[in-house]
Amino acid sequence: MEPAAATAPARQRGASAARTALRAPRLDPYKVGGVFFVLYTALSLSRHVRMLTMSWDLGIFEQAIQGYARLGAPIADLKGPGTNILGDHFSPVTALIAPFYRVFPSPVTLLVVQALLFALSTVPVTRLAAHLLGRGRGLAIGVAYGLSWGVQRAVDFDFHEIAFAMPLLAFSLEAVVRRRWRAAVLWAAPLVLVKEDLGVTAAVIGALVLIRLRGVRSDPRAAAWALGLVGFGLAATAVALGVIIPSFNHGGSYDYWTKLDGSGAPGPAPVIPLDTAIRTLLWIVLPTTGLFALRSPVLIVALPTLGWRFLSHDDHYWGTDWHYSAVLMPVVFIALADALAGAPRAGRAWLRTYAQHLPAAVLAAALALTASLPLYSLTLPDSYRIPAGVKAAEGLLDRIPDGSVVESDVGPISRLVNRCRVLWVGDTRGITPDYVALRIADGRSAKDVLGEAQRLHPGVRFRLAGEAGGYAVVQRVG
Incomplete structure (x- = not known):
């Protein structure tokens, strides 16, 4: 037999083995993750290139990470000139992005x-x-989680530090359910570096471990790990709120206390209406889990986040908009999987039948809801076209020299922070900007923007540098 002929079957067997390995069930979670990485990236970038940034948050985080990348303090001038972001929220975990930002300095x-x-x-x-x-049922739940409304809204809403909490929560709760106690604690502990309130969530995960330890063989070491996490999480939140944040805050306090005690409201502090609370709770557990997650103790991990949101007097926290429900999604979906695992032991036949079909139903609900959620935009041709107005606006903003001090509103921020010092419009605190870049509001003109700049900085002369794509830039004269 010729050598080439002899090796052909071997190559075919090798290729067949490779295809079989790629179809192995153990790779399913990573395939799901890869697909959603592409989808989430496409969604975020399609909005960015069309200048559809929703708020100043992306600019604030970019300024802070820029500070870390320069081996300096995380100064976010958009929150006020010289503001250290650690005096606003305790999220040092964002420093992990700094090495990448140093190489690729861009939002x-x-x-x-x-x-x-x-x-x-x-x-x-x-x-x-x-x-x-x-x-099959596992894939259904994994895909439904990736499509869940809480995740989609968070990915769509620019950038936030809670992105780091998502894998930490998911890996920690997976370890809890699989009785890998040490791993559960180690994955939960870094939550204290994501945001000041998540120390309480970490503590509740410790309490969950203690609950799961009941009824199993005595494991003093696991109990010690869990108790340590409870104490560590609570202490970390207390130190962040009482010491770290006030020490970096210009006012020496934690600014968000006013959202809980209502002292910042001009009149009677608003309280969440009962129907709003019920509606939000149903959105969290009904389309995502068919209420079945209520059968799992894992769901208690959602209580700290729900608690501060519902106790707040700020109505932005009450509903289902923005990114505030994202950290609840890993909790409810892992609670669902945990509850479904115990369903065969349910005493009622209808409940067992319901549980058997629930993963498919949850996936169907997620797919149906996606028609009205951000990922649906990826099916629209306009998501991949950069409007002429955006190109014109970018050309206008490119005329602002690097290193300039710019007073801006939301629109221009994402095109300026990586090369200019950007201040929020109306909050320059005595600093006179070199340029003012603003979106031209409906019913207004570029001359109105010029007048706004002169009103904000009496005695300073400005000239209109240009207008394009619905934006105007004025330049300081002299």
Whole structure:
């Protein structure tokens, strides 16, 4: 037999083995994560290139990470000139992005990292569900989680530090359900570096471990780990709120206390209406889990986040908009998988039948809801076209020299922060900007923007440098 002929079957067997390996169930969670990374990245970047930034948050985080990348303090001038972001929220975990930002100094870096973190969280959710329920039902839950409304709204809403909490929560709760106590604690502990309130969430995960330890063989070491996490999480939140944040805050306090005690409201502090609370709770557990997650103790991990949101007097926290529900999604979906794993022991036949079909129903609900959620925009041709007005606006903003001090509103921020010192319009605190870049509001003109600049800075002369794509730039004269 010729050598080439002899090796042909071997190559075919090798190729067949490779294809079989790629179809192995153990790779399913990583495939799900890869697909959602592409989708989340596409969603974020399609908005960015069309200048559809929703708020100043992306600029604030970029300024802070820029400070870390320069081996300096995380100064966010958009919150006020010289403001250290650690005096606003305690989120030092964002410093992990700094090395990447130093190489790629762009808001795109933040958006891609966020997409990666959100996509990474689908891996433990899918893996646990498949382990407990089988491949098909596990995949259904993993995909439903990736499509969940809380995740989609967060990915759509620029960048936020809670992106780091998503994989930490998912990996920690996966470990809890699989009785890997030490891993559960180690994954939960870094939550204290994501945001000041998440120390309480970490403490509740410790309490959850203690609950799961009941009825099993005595494990003093696991109990010690869990108790340590409870104490560590509570202490970390107390120190962040009482010491760290006030020490970096210009006023020496934690600014968000006013949202809980109502002292910042001009009149009687608003309280969440009962119907709003019920509606939000139903959105969290009904389309995502068919209420079945209520059968799992894992759901208690959602209580701290729900608690501060519902106790707040700020109505932005009460509903289902923005990014505030994202950290609840890993909790409810892992609670669902945990509850479904115990369903065969349910005493009622209808409940067992309901549980058997629930993963498919949850996936169907997620797919149906996506028609009205951000990922649906990826099916629209306009999501991949950069309007002429955006190109014109970018050309106008490019005329602002690097290193300039710019007073800006939301629109221009994402094109300026990486090369200019950007201050929020109306909050320059005595600093006179070199340029003022603003969106021209409906019914107004570029001359109105010029007048606004002169009103904000009496005695300073400005001239209209240009207008394009619905934006105007005025330049200081002299």
